[in-house]
Amino acid sequence: MDSARTRKKHDSNVRFPHRLKRHFKVTFKSSAIRLKDGQLLLSTGDKKRPVALRWAFDLPISVEIGWKETGGYELRAMYTDSRGVQVPLGEKVAGIDIGELRIAAVYDGEQVDLHSGRLIRARNHYANKHQAKLDEQISHKKNLRKSGSRSSKCLRRLQRARRLLRAKIKRQNKDQLRKQARMVVSTLHERRVQTVAVGDLSNIRDSIDYGKKANQKLHLWAFGQFLAELRSQATKFGLVIKIVDESFTSQTCPWTGARKKPKGRTFVSPCGQHHMDRDGVGAVNIRAKYLESVAGKGTAYGRTPTLPWTPVMAGMAPVTCGKRYRVLPVQGRDSQGVEGSTRP
Structure with missing residues (x-):
């Protein structure tokens, strides 16, 4: 201007x-x-x-x-949120499988909701590319600087730009995780869920080695931050978070109990009759594992489960719907920009 x-x-x-x-x-x-x-x-x-x-x-x-x-x-x-802790509306149990592509797959006993994590992945990808360019320019400026001399204004500007870039991406990702955690918890509260079982990912980085590109995505995976946001939001709604071992949960058929490693994003049961998103299968099995640990005996798998909580009803996989989040709010919708549900 x-x-x-x-x-x-x-x-x-x-x-x-x-x-x-x-x-x-x-x-x-x-x-x-x-x-x-x-x-x-x-x-x-x-x-x-x-x-x-x-x-x-x-x-x-x-x-x-x-x-x-x-x-x-x-x-x-x-204003500061001064609302008290809400009372749970029911006693249902839900399972959550935290992922990188889908930040959360939520199963409440009736259906599976998939919450996309593509926005955070794209933002991290942009930050890595832009930071690589800045690092190259910074390295060039440092090599031209004489030993003992003061750094140039251009070098300081580049270093400041790199700091501001990382700080901006960190703030944006934190805001996104908080919004998605709020959406997950508030939806479960409306569906009368009291206990939420979440898969344990505390030591997953110790065994990750899928190549240079895949490792970069997985090491930028903010599952710890998302779990912290889930706990913070669950406290406001009176929900309880339980950590469950998620070993083989994405490879186990919820109906037959047989294991099969999925190829791609879709899990196909060994009998070939059941198809479901692999993250949805993980959420179903995490919930079943928690219910088995509470009961102390019996199983929630198989055609004749001994526990009353059958993860898959009538031999059919639960309905799967998706939720995505945009950067800018959509007119006529809330600030989280939730798109309409889509069915595969």
Whole structure:
């Protein structure tokens, strides 16, 4: 816009760059917000001319003014979440298989929900490529620098750009994991689930060796952060997280109990009659393992299970639906941008 103003003095045809109004917002931090005599005062840099609004609520921690999708400006006030712990609505048990491509496969006893992790994978891929370019430029600048001399401004700018890149990607991934964990836990709460069994991945990196590219993806796998977010959100809804050994859970047929290593993303039972997503199979078996450990005896596998909790009903694999998350919110939907369910 500064360059457009300069050129406009000599050329009347110059136009300012066009941006949609929703790209612009004004943010006021806590230090720029005051509450006095029923008015919310937002600092503008001039003590005598703040933005004054009639306010019947408490002092927010931050405020932003932005453009609504339906037209017009709106003021958004943020407060600390002071809601108490909710009471579980039922006593059901669910199983969760945490993955890299699918951040979570959730089985609540009736159906399997697949939550995509492609957005985080794509973001990490972009960060790695961009950081490799910065590392190459930084290495070149360091080689040109004489021993004992001070680093150049260009080198410091490159190093700062690398730090900011990693910090930005870390913040974005953390926000994404929190949103997806909230979606998983809130959905299970609505379906009357009280206990959530999650597969144990604590030592998985000790045995990972699938080649250079695959290892890079797996070592960027944020399963620990996602589990921490699940525990944090589960506390708010009164749910209990239980860690279960997930050995062979993606290779065991929930109906017959036979093992078969899947090829690709689809698990086909040894009898060839049952087809299901391999992550969904893992979630079903993790739930069954937990129920077996609680009972202390019996089995949830086979055509005649001795436990009353049969993971697969009537010989049919449970319905599988998918949930994806976009970077930007979709008009008319929540801020998490959840797409409609898709069935394979």
